[in-house]
Amino acid sequence: SQELEQSPQSLIVQEGKNLTINCTSSKTLYGLYWYKQKYGEGLIFLMMLQKGGEEKSHEKITAKLDEKKQQSSLHITASQPSHAGIYLCGADGNTDKLIFGTGTRLQVFP
Amino acid sequence: DARVTQTPRHKVTEMGQEVTMRCQPILGHNTVFWYRQTMMQGLELLAYFRNRAPLDDSGMPKDRFSAEMPDATLATLKIQPSEPRDSAVYFCASGAGQGREKLFFGSGTQLSVL
Numbered sequence: 001s002q003e004l005e006q007s008p009q010s011l012i013v014q015e016g017k018n019l020t021i022n023c024t025s026s027k028t029l030y031g032l033y034w035y036k037q038k039y040g041e042g043l044i045f046l047m048m049l050q051k052g053g054e055e056k057s058h059e060k061i062t063a064k065l066d067e068k069k070q071q072s073s074l075h076i077t078a079s080q081p082s083h084a085g086i087y088l089c090g091a092d093g094n095t096d097k098l099i100f101g102t103g104t105r106l107q108v109f110p
Numbered sequence: 111d112a113r114v115t116q117t118p119r120h121k122v123t124e125m126g127q128e129v130t131m132r133c134q135p136i137l138g139h140n141t142v143f144w145y146r147q148t149m150m151q152g153l154e155l156l157a158y159f160r161n162r163a164p165l166d167d168s169g170m171p172k173d174r175f176s177a178e179m180p181d182a183t184l185a186t187l188k189i190q191p192s193e194p195r196d197s198a199v200y201f202c203a204s205g206a207g208q209g210r211e212k213l214f215f216g217s218g219t220q221l222s223v224l
Contacts, residue, residue: 033212042114042201042215043153088153097166098143098213100153 002027002093004101012107018077021104023089025070032072033090033098034063043088046074079108112136116202116216124224128190131219133202134183139214140207142185144170144177147218148198156200159185160207192223 003026013019023032031050035043047056052067060077076083089101115134123129135142143158157167162179170177174196176188189196199220203213 035215040217042217043203043213044215045212048212096141096160097155097158099155100145102152 002091002099004089004091004099006087006089006101006104008104009102010105010107012109013079015080015108015110016078018075019079019106020076021074021087021106023072023074023101025091027070027093029065029067029070029072029091030094031092032063032065033092034072034074035088035090035100037086037088037103039085046087076106079106081108081110084108112214114202114204114214114216116200116219118219119217120220120222122222122224123192125193126191127223128188129192129196129221129223131187131200131202131221133185133187133204133216135185135202135204136214137183138206139204140182141205141211141213142179143203143205143213144185144187145201145203146198147201153201156187189221192221194223197221197223 005024007022033048034046037043047063049065055064062075065072087104090098092098117132141160144156145153147153156169157177159179179185199218201215201218203215205211205213
């Protein structure tokens with residue numbers, strides 16, 4: 001079965017700094033999804049990538065998909081306290097099932 | 111705003127008791143997923159439905175867990191009997207069922223089994 005490994009597991013950055021979160025799959029990536037979770041709440045969809053080399057941006061968050069490396073990265077520019085939370089990557093393995101990675105906990109301090 | 115509604119938000123029960131968690135998917139969505147989240151295991155897929163039919167429940171302990179969709183507006187996850195290791199946050203998510211879709215998550219049910 002497909003497994004997704006995220007790194008780092010946790011990240012503490014100062015407001016204004018840039019950061020990158022990585023997601024590596026044990027199998028070929030077809031659909032790769034990024035979600036964000038705030039403490040005590042459900043997940044919120046950020047973006048979905050489907051093609052190798054694809055890159056999408058939403059506000060100050062950019063995600064890229066490297067299909068050959070079976071990896072995706074999420075980059076946040078000029079981080080803000082509102083970016084704090086848990087970031088999870090998900091993959092569907094070309095099926096209906098959506099499984100998630102181990103998660104990266106992000107803290108942003110002023 | 112359309113949202114996925116889960117009840118109850120919190121549940122504390124004693125080992126051996128039956129627990130039922132409910133989920134109301136977004137109107138018009140035809141896929142429903144149940145996930146369980148713990149610190150140790152992260153977010154695990156338990157079961158999912160399309161058009162009320164169960165497609166995969168391989169993530170669920172079959173002897174004690176059951177998931178159903180009595181109708182298009184209600185999905186249930188039942189644990190009988192509950193055990194302390196079932197303590198977790200259980201999430202329901204729904205999607206429009208068109209493939210490569212984004213899912214909308216409920217706020218979860220925090221279950222504590224004493």
